[in-house]
Amino acid sequence: MTDRAGTFDGVHRRNLSKVLGHVHLDGPLSRARLTAMTGLNRSTVASLVAELTARGLVIEQAPDPTNRVGRPSPVVAPDPRVLAIAVNPEVDAVTIAAVGIDGGIPARERIEVDHLPSPDETAELVASALDRWRAADLRDARFVGVGLAVPGLVRASDGLVRFAPHLLWSDVPIRALVEESTGLPTAVGNDASLGAIAEHLFGAGxxxxxxxxxxxxxxxxxxxxxxxxxxxxxxxxxxxxxxxxxxxxxxxxxxxxxxxxxxxxxxxxxxxxxxxxxxxxxxxxxxxxxxxxxxxxxxxxxxxxxxxxxxxxxxxxxxxxxxxxxxxxxxxxxxxxxxxxxxxxxxxxxxxxxxxxxxxxAALGENRLLIGAAEIAFADLLADPLGR
Amino acid sequence: MTDRAGTFDGVHRRNLSKVLGHVHLDGPLSRARLTAMTGLNRSTVASLVAELTARGLVIEQAPDPTNRVGRPSPVVAPDPRVLAIAVNPEVDAVTIAAVGIDGGIPARERIEVDHLPSPDETAELVASALDRWRAADLRDARFVGVGLAVPGLVRASDGLVRFAPHLLWSDVPIRALVEESTGLPTAVGNDASLGAIAEHLFGAGxxxxxxxxxxxxxxxxxxxxxxxxxxxxxxxxxxxxxxxxxxxxxxxxxxxxxxxxxxxxxxxxxxxxxxxxxxxxxxxxxxxxxxxxxxxxxxxxxxxxxxxxxxxxxxxxxxxxxxxxxxxxxxxxxxxxxxxxxxxxxxxxxxxxxxxxxxxxAALGENRLLIGAAEIAFADLLADPLGR
DNA sequence: ATGATTTGTTGTGAGATACAACATAAAGCA
DNA sequence: TGCTTTATGTTGTATCTCACAACAAATCAT
CATH class of the missing domain: 3.30.420.40 (ATPase, nucleotide binding domain)
Known part of the structure; x- marks a missing residue:
């Protein structure tokens, strides 16, 4: 967000972000709960949710039968068709997964390699997995970005892998390579740091x-x-x-x-x-x-x-x-x-x-890094659902 | 701020805070520079500054003779009459100062003691310094709070000094004591942590x-x-x-x-x-x-x-x-x-x-701790100039 | 069935900022 | 000196978003 805080547009975007963030982190929530969590007015939440629905980010479902007095509140859930590609290159394999903004993992492949995966190879593997998924099971999905969990030092400013000792990658512009091969905005992070993010948001933390x-x-x-x-x-x-x-x-x-x-x-x-x-x-x-x-x-x-x-x-x-x-x-x-x-x-x-x-x-299992990688891929969208 | 972000009132308060924060950190600034720094509209900045002036937090001064083309822009400066009391109890002395929101230190006393200052004594010393200043030089000042820099562990939630080995203070509710003796809202911090804040805002950092x-x-x-x-x-x-x-x-x-x-x-x-x-x-x-x-x-x-x-x-x-x-x-x-x-x-x-x-x-000299202590005393005001 | 309770829906209102037009003050230049 | 240029303050209007209130709807309890 280009410092839109302090303007009207900024407030609106923040509120959209807040709502989307809550359903992303906590899963399906009734609109009533969302009003309570955001502190906003009922009518405001209704319009925010409507806007997010129109943008295909959340879906409204029939109310849960809660057995409570009062008019039932429709449930707002993240739209599972909103996906990120999560990638984890390792010495013996490259794991690629499609991770939903709802936390689901509708597709996951571990591609074993008999040699160290090169940056170009990794970028190609990601692109081909994406193409396959787009052509088949995940035909109606919307891929919003790619996140890579790299076992090495990653410069945050441009996603350059400074040094990944075991992959023997050195000053590799992996972000640019993957952006080129996939056409999707890409984020890169250190694997352990992404593990921390995943455990913080969805695991033991x-x-x-x-x-x-x-x-x-x-x-x-x-x-x-x-x-x-x-x-x-x-x-x-x-x-x-x-x-x-x-x-x-x-x-x-x-x-x-x-x-x-x-x-x-x-x-x-x-x-x-x-x-x-x-x-x-x-x-x-x-x-x-x-x-x-x-x-x-x-x-x-x-x-x-x-x-x-x-x-x-x-x-x-x-x-x-x-x-x-x-x-x-x-x-x-x-x-x-x-x-x-x-x-x-x-x-x-x-x-x-x-x-x-x-x-x-740690509470999360083998998907920890993929969840963390997806999280940084979703970060822009979650911070500002309107983009730009 | 009780999570007013996302509401209109919140926006207004944030903008007031932003403007006040800028003049607090950078000193006198022209309104034109403030519009550039905040990204807000000229007219908006004008009204924010007017509101801060009405509340006695900033003052508008005659434009600097800048020798630049165009209509001169009035200079907005923090009102030096807005003061915090900064306190630093040590083994051999208690230093008490009045620190302006403009960064000035119009009064400063180092009260030597021939014994370890007790918590009650410290609170009394602060109150009496405050009374003296209010009665004399700083008659027209407005004291907004007290900040203490304590050489020991301070619990953030309630300003309890858990343990200050050299003062031999143990589980001392110094915040409550000083609030009682002075009637002013009080904040307490560890001395070195406050030094870090001071160096960050005004010193080498x-x-x-x-x-x-x-x-x-x-x-x-x-x-x-x-x-x-x-x-x-x-x-x-x-x-x-x-x-x-x-x-x-x-x-x-x-x-x-x-x-x-x-x-x-x-x-x-x-x-x-x-x-x-x-x-x-x-x-x-x-x-x-x-x-x-x-x-x-x-x-x-x-x-x-x-x-x-x-x-x-x-x-x-x-x-x-x-x-x-x-x-x-x-x-x-x-x-x-x-x-x-x-x-x-x-x-x-x-x-x-x-x-x-x-x-x-470090760039700041002996006033470092007092500046840091004043900063936490000003924190609430700076975060939300309207209060509550 | 009726009432109580909770929440969605709708229309209105209020508040803050953006914008545009105009006014003003300084510097530059002839 | 007076005109132009430039930058900024000032004013009034427009716009946008959220809050609020009144009403409607859906469920549970009796």
């Missing part, structure tokens, strides 16, 4: 305005912050790189990597190693850890938990969040004894800051 | 939307964050406690305190000790450091700088700020070789994140 999200992946530790209810990008969009931090390590014996950073010490590879696995997905690792009763495993889990606790404390002292959400192998690690981790954080962090703090594991 | 401020005081290291242009409080308001963090210490020899936190390692006391001073103000310490040429001094400065650099890196990785501002003895420490500190941060932080980063020393 629903309704929490100040949270920290840390994700443990095969390649390292990333994350994202939500402050004042908004995702934090920082000046260029690189915020959230917890894995590169250097937390204090109280016991010298706990250090494995000289001059190492958090993700050198707290790592999935070390956990796999100690349980004697070469590789494996998250449940496999969790099962192996649960089954193992060797002291070596307990030691390694303890060591990593101690270091993780210190890293979390640093974040808690600085940000005073009300919630920390852990995903990936950090969830596996933490879930073994969530109470102990909370206690360790409470012991080291400022007492006051840890009072209101809870630590949870 | 002017115009910077993502910054980190660290202050080195006699008692430890505190700070504050600005994210998306807004100060970060966190869930309870305790954010910014960098001093309690545990940064990694690469060289074991650099560690002085087992299990120590940042402010145990990087401390003013250690600097004073190494130059052989018992105590001393900031210039004294800076001079002593500059004059010393013993290797012990250089070693200690180097050691503290190394640890500080790691702590800053942790913040940079997570927040990707465009600016770090250092105050207090951290400024003294950094100023000895700002380039080296920047290099050390660049060497350890993610390369991309340190690209757009600059490190500066």
């Amino acid at each position: 629903r309704g929490v305005d100040d949270m920290v999200y840390l994700n443990g992946g095969a390649s390292g530790i990333g994350g994202g912050l939500i402050v004042h209810g908004r995702p934090v990008g920082g000046s260029a969009g690189y915020a959230g790189e917890f894995g590169q931090n250097r937390p204090g390590i109280a016991a010298p014996d706990d250090r494995r990597a000289a001059e190492g950073v958090l993700e050198d010490e707290v790592s999935r590879a070390r956990l796999l190693e100690v349980v004697g696995l070469d590789h494996g997905d998250e449940p496999t690792l969790a099962d192996a850890l649960a089954a193992a009763d060797s002291p070596a495993v307990a030691d390694e889990v303890g060591r990593q938990s101690r270091i993780l606790a210190t890293a979390l404390c640093n974040a808690v002292n600085v940000l005073n969040p009300s919630l920390i959400v852990l995903g990936g192998f950090l969830a596996t690690l933490a879930e073994r004894d969530l109470g102990a981790l909370e206690a360790a954080v409470a012991a080291q962090a400022m007492p006051a800051a840890s009072e209101g703090l809870s630590i949870r594991v | 002017r115009g910077v939307d993502d910054m980190v401020y660290l202050n080195g005081g006699a008692s430890g290291i505190g700070g504050g964050l600005i994210v998306h242009g807004r100060p970060v409080g966190g869930s309870a308001g305790y954010a910014g406690e960098f001093g309690q963090n545990r940064p990694g210490i690469a060289a074991p020899d650099d560690r002085r305190a087992a299990e120590g936190v940042l402010e145990d390692e990087v401390s003013r006391a250690r600097l004073l000790e190494v130059v052989g001073l018992d105590h001393g103000d900031e210039p004294t310490l800076a001079d002593a450091l500059a004059a010393a040429d013993s290797p012990a001094v250089a070693d200690e400065v180097g050691r503290q700088s190394r640890i500080l650099a790691t702590a800053l890196c942790n913040a940079v990785n997570v927040l990707n700020p465009s600016l770090i501002v250092l105050g207090g003895f951290l400024a003294t420490l950094a100023e000895r070789d700002l380039g080296a500190l920047e290099a050390a941060v660049a060497a350890q932080a993610m390369p991309a994140a340190s690209e757009g980063l600059s490190i500066r020393v």
